Amino acid sequence: MVLSCTLRRSASPVSDDAPGARAAPTCIGVVGDGQVGLTAAIVLRRSYPRSDVVLIAAPPDPAALADAAITSWPSSLGFHDSFGFDEAGLILRAGASHRLATRYADWCGAGRDWVLPYGAALDPAMRVNSGDDGPAGSAHSASLGAAGPQTVTQALAASGRFAMPVDNPESPLSDIDYALRWNGPAYRSRLASLARHMGVRHLTAGLSRLAHAGDGSLTAVTCEDGSLIAADWWLDCSGPAARLRAAASEPAFESWADMLPVDRLLVDDRKASPALSLEDRILACEDGWAWQVPGRDAVHASFGYASGLTSDAAATASFKRACGASAVGKIVLRSGRLCAAWAGNVIAIADAAASFEPLHGLNLHLAHRQLGLLLELLPARDIDPRERDEYNRRAALLADGARDWIAAHYCSPVPREGAFWHYAGTQQRSDALSAALQQFGVRGRIPHFEDAPVGQADWAAVLAGIGAGPGRSALLAAKDPAQLSVQQAALERRCRAALALARPYPQWLSARLANPQ
Amino acid sequence: MQQTPIKVIVLGGGTAGWMSATALAKLLPGIVEVELIESAEVGIVGVGEATLPHIRAFVERLGIDEADFMRATQATFKLGIDFRDFGRIGDSYIHPFGTFGQPLAGVPFHHYWLQMRAAGMARDLGDYSVAVAAARASRFALPHGSESILSSSYGYAYQFDAALFGPYLRTVALGLGVKRTEANVVGHRRNPETGDVEALILASGEARHADLFIDCSGFRSLLLGDALGESWEDWSHWLPCDRAAALPCLPASPTLEPYTRATAMPAGWRWRIPLQHRVGNGYVYASAFLDDDAACRAIVAATENAPLADPRILRFKAGRRRHSWVHNVVGVGLASGFLEPLESTSIYLAQMAITQLIELFPVAGITQADRTSFNRLVDMEYDRIRDFLILHYHATTRDDSPFWDHVRTMQIPDTLAAKLELWRATGRVAHYSEGLFLEQSWIAVYLGQGIVPHAWDARAALPTRDNLAQAMSTIAREVGTQVAGMQDHGAFLHAQTKRLARVG
Numbered sequence A: 001m002v003l004s005c006t007l008r009r010s011a012s013p014v015s016d017d018a019p020g021a022r023a024a025p026t027c028i029g030v031v032g033d034g035q036v037g038l039t040a041a042i043v044l045r046r047s048y049p050r051s052d053v054v055l056i057a058a059p060p061d062p063a064a065l066a067d068a069a070i071t072s073w074p075s076s077l078g079f080h081d082s083f084g085f086d087e088a089g090l091i092l093r094a095g096a097s098h099r100l101a102t103r104y105a106d107w108c109g110a111g112r113d114w115v116l117p118y119g120a121a122l123d124p125a126m127r128v129n130s131g132d133d134g135p136a137g138s139a140h141s142a143s144l145g146a147a148g149p150q151t152v153t154q155a156l157a158a159s160g161r162f163a164m165p166v167d168n169p170e171s172p173l174s175d176i177d178y179a180l181r182w183n184g185p186a187y188r189s190r191l192a193s194l195a196r197h198m199g200v201r202h203l204t205a206g207l208s209r210l211a212h213a214g215d216g217s218l219t220a221v222t223c224e225d226g227s228l229i230a231a232d233w234w235l236d237c238s239g240p241a242a243r244l245r246a247a248a249s250e251p252a253f254e255s256w257a258d259m260l261p262v263d264r265l266l267v268d269d270r271k272a273s274p275a276l277s278l279e280d281r282i283l284a285c286e287d288g289w290a291w292q293v294p295g296r297d298a299v300h301a302s303f304g305y306a307s308g309l310t311s312d313a314a315a316t317a318s319f320k321r322a323c324g325a326s327a328v329g330k331i332v333l334r335s336g337r338l339c340a341a342w343a344g345n346v347i348a349i350a351d352a353a354a355s356f357e358p359l360h361g362l363n364l365h366l367a368h369r370q371l372g373l374l375l376e377l378l379p380a381r382d383i384d385p386r387e388r389d390e391y392n393r394r395a396a397l398l399a400d401g402a403r404d405w406i407a408a409h410y411c412s413p414v415p416r417e418g419a420f421w422h423y424a425g426t427q428q429r430s431d432a433l434s435a436a437l438q439q440f441g442v443r444g445r446i447p448h449f450e451d452a453p454v455g456q457a458d459w460a461a462v463l464a465g466i467g468a469g470p471g472r473s474a475l476l477a478a479k480d481p482a483q484l485s486v487q488q489a490a491l492e493r494r495c496r497a498a499l500a501l502a503r504p505y506p507q508w509l510s511a512r513l514a515n516p517q
Numbered sequence B: 001m002q003q004t005p006i007k008v009i010v011l012g013g014g015t016a017g018w019m020s021a022t023a024l025a026k027l028l029p030g031i032v033e034v035e036l037i038e039s040a041e042v043g044i045v046g047v048g049e050a051t052l053p054h055i056r057a058f059v060e061r062l063g064i065d066e067a068d069f070m071r072a073t074q075a076t077f078k079l080g081i082d083f084r085d086f087g088r089i090g091d092s093y094i095h096p097f098g099t100f101g102q103p104l105a106g107v108p109f110h111h112y113w114l115q116m117r118a119a120g121m122a123r124d125l126g127d128y129s130v131a132v133a134a135a136r137a138s139r140f141a142l143p144h145g146s147e148s149i150l151s152s153s154y155g156y157a158y159q160f161d162a163a164l165f166g167p168y169l170r171t172v173a174l175g176l177g178v179k180r181t182e183a184n185v186v187g188h189r190r191n192p193e194t195g196d197v198e199a200l201i202l203a204s205g206e207a208r209h210a211d212l213f214i215d216c217s218g219f220r221s222l223l224l225g226d227a228l229g230e231s232w233e234d235w236s237h238w239l240p241c242d243r244a245a246a247l248p249c250l251p252a253s254p255t256l257e258p259y260t261r262a263t264a265m266p267a268g269w270r271w272r273i274p275l276q277h278r279v280g281n282g283y284v285y286a287s288a289f290l291d292d293d294a295a296c297r298a299i300v301a302a303t304e305n306a307p308l309a310d311p312r313i314l315r316f317k318a319g320r321r322r323h324s325w326v327h328n329v330v331g332v333g334l335a336s337g338f339l340e341p342l343e344s345t346s347i348y349l350a351q352m353a354i355t356q357l358i359e360l361f362p363v364a365g366i367t368q369a370d371r372t373s374f375n376r377l378v379d380m381e382y383d384r385i386r387d388f389l390i391l392h393y394h395a396t397t398r399d400d401s402p403f404w405d406h407v408r409t410m411q412i413p414d415t416l417a418a419k420l421e422l423w424r425a426t427g428r429v430a431h432y433s434e435g436l437f438l439e440q441s442w443i444a445v446y447l448g449q450g451i452v453p454h455a456w457d458a459r460a461a462l463p464t465r466d467n468l469a470q471a472m473s474t475i476a477r478e479v480g481t482q483v484a485g486m487q488d489h490g491a492f493l494h495a496q497t498k499r500l501a502r503v504g
Helices: A037-046 A075-080 A085-092 A136-142 A152-159 A182-196 A243-248 A314-321 A359-376 A385-408 A419-425 A433-442 A457-464 A482-502 A503-513 B015-025 B055-061 B066-073 B107-116 B130-136 B162-175 B222-227 B292-302 B346-359 B366-393 B404-408 B414-428 B439-449 B465-482 B487-497
Strands: A027-031 A052-056 A097-099 A101-105 A114-117 A179-181 A200-203 A207-212 A218-222 A229-230 A233-236 A251-255 A264-268 A280-284 A287-295 A301-307 A327-330 A336-338 A346-348 B006-009 B032-036 B076-078 B082-084 B090-096 B156-161 B179-182 B185-190 B196-201 B207-209 B212-215 B232-234 B241-244 B260-267 B268-274 B279-285 B310-315 B319-321 B328-330
Touching: A027 A037, A027 A229, A027 B006, A027 B207, A037 A052, A037 A182, A037 A233, A037 A503, A075 A179, A075 A200, A075 A233, A075 A359, A085 A179, A085 A182, A085 A503, A085 B055, A097 A503, A101 A182, A114 A457, A136 B292, A152 A287, A182 A200, A218 A243, A218 A287, A218 A385, A233 A243, A264 A314, A264 B076, A280 A314, A280 A359, A287 A314, A287 A359, A301 A314, A314 A327, A314 A419, A359 A385, A385 A433, A385 A457, A433 A457, A433 B366, A482 B156, B006 B015, B006 B082, B015 B032, B015 B055, B015 B162, B055 B066, B055 B156, B055 B346, B066 B162, B082 B130, B090 B207, B090 B439, B107 B465, B130 B465, B162 B179, B185 B222, B212 B222, B222 B328, B241 B292, B268 B292, B279 B292, B292 B310, B319 B366, B328 B346, B346 B366, B366 B414, B414 B439
Parallel strands: A027 A052, A027 A233, A052 A200, A101 A280, A233 A346, B006 B032, B006 B212, B032 B179, B082 B260, B212 B328
Antiparallel strands: A097 A179, A101 A114, A207 A218, A218 A229, A251 A336, A264 A301, A264 A327, A280 A287, A287 A301, B076 B156, B082 B090, B185 B196, B196 B207, B232 B319, B241 B279, B241 B310, B260 B268, B268 B279
């Protein structure tokens, strides 16, 4: 039996009366040792190097989509950096490859593709807003009827060429932004060794019993091997079952079933041959979508559909037609979020807090944003209820922002054929989503959303992609067309210059692997 | 663009009116046709001698040369506001246009500062801010984004003669094709079906039609308030100051301070704003606690040098119209709301409304969604600034006058109470990415007015005291070096004669 340090909790370094830094936790428990729980344990241990951080295994849940994710968004790379998780290691040892863009194939009908590129390349002059967060230049260019790539990243993705971004804003390469995909087990194993190196205590025996205090707070857990862990507070990274949160009482849950159409997911585990591509592809099919993520280990595919409209057998057939994939796993999704991600001394992260269809791999990105928010409002040994309220307020904004951006994909004014798309297009829309559709439709503008997990450029790309705009704002209409074509020409020159500096991705990657520096 | 331009009438030729007309004409050429109606019989309030850094982007967007603009309005640079006697008589702090220190390991600087302060080892918070240190030394340099973290850790605004700002913009606006009509508006006509305002009736009997009306008629709020009857949300129970006695004087010393001073008084506070050739002074007071004559005597007594005129009384009230965009009328400036100039927000509020209107400009007819977007944003700005201003009064130990007793003990808005509670318990600032005053501003006022949190981030106790002391003194030293490399503010201005008004 392992006795946690909390049972010999030290006295607070400051008395309760004198102002002071709050006491650091003695012990923090993290339940769920998938990639989210591992990451959480590492960042907590980094923040509190003298606190005991105990990571407790939970049975892997295939519906824990942030844990199952083999890719995230560009900002996750900065997050990786912040806890010393090096990108070079992912490329050399976790089979990582680069994504510059995602292609939405047939999304609004056969042949009607659109692309969501990462990276800025928003010529400041193209922005109508004077602020930092103006609408996307690409959307405005689209409204001018300009053909061809509207960002450097898109140009590179289209031609299969790659270069690392540089710091100098003069260089067209400074516009580049990318995300990584990786081999799941290798990524997780690298996190596990970093956690070990950092001194995270990783217990592989699962939970068996939970003990609560009179006020409902979770005081200790007993593992299957009999070890007892007492902690000041807990992160619930156990997936949608939210095992810690659900243990005390059924937590209040806000369902998104009437806002997001997909409630079933098929996954393909057949080892399709590896593929190198800078683009992911999401193919719209009659009864759902098929997402293909090319990787150095395999092409990973999944298929999202609505169980009320399509039987599992029919979905399996569609999946096979769409990408030759044979479904080996079916996941039941329950879209929604906990009304309060943090209750008592248990903080739900990732799918335990918010669960939704993995369109464009937003799940792990959101989990990283939640962890970032937690680090900003990091609890001390004792929980302060005001801090908890502030966390819950902002975590709700993050989750709702993710939901709205996913839901936006289904708001095309001319949706493609198929019962699924009709159903998806008639689902409820939040006020924020309606405002975004209205503003973008009328004047190509994305309203400012506080604590938005998705930036305005990514919003604009989706809304332009589904054909919900962009309308022309008065500011754009007032611009001198000559000036706009000068800007457009400058952008095209910049794209050409970037192409000349970049190399075909397979070549670039070989060179990178041969010379890790 | 071959469409018929949208006809816009701006009612009122004060600061807000000319700001609106200029911005519309400059930014929406070909889209709008702007007429401004003003009457010489109506005086202008000319509030806002001190501004916020946001005005720079506005002026730049209008294509106005900064030096030319500064020369025309006798402007000086402003790095922040020096608040005196607010938290307690004898206290002073500067709310800078800039940051304090730098975050360490992802934890904001002020948590470490609180930690060292508790150990008796922290210097004044302002010693870790370039903007504060430069203001105190009356030095100035233009910030440079690229040189170092510190040289971009601050911004600046202007202190100028508000009575000259409107006329300056008028010249710009007329050059952009704005039509100016000198007339008294005696009535209006509304569409019986839609309720929209169709035309303004001038004293001559002539009707002036427009698609969109911008009400810049000041407190009279002729269109939004009178014509459309939009109700007023009164905030005087939280912000009781409703008058100001303004009094310009000559400067008493050759030092030209790059900051505004706000000094708490028994029934309010007084401003001191150094311009190129004169100093603006004024006593903002609550008439429920002080009569006009006493206020005039107080400002005359407090003024450092010979007054240039008799005190002038201005009347106002804190609050806002429940909606700022109703039908086809948009209120900008005082017609839409007012917050006392304690944080120099008047011109910002007008600028914010104009910028939003231009963003949302209704090319193809006004929709309720546009009005809702606009009103949501304007309300949010007003409400958040309101809370921030109330904090200046409420966060005090002063009990030396009935006025301070009132504001110290009054019931504050729930939104502010929640922010204060979070700060007191954890040293954290409620986070918003929208709105005018963000984390650094709240920290400046909280700590400047003696609201020291009871507890702060546990991570601030992790570094050893020696390491932390060393890191903090490095920051203070670098701030000192940065400021030592700046010129005296007056000398900086005089070296740049293109920014200087002609003497005399």
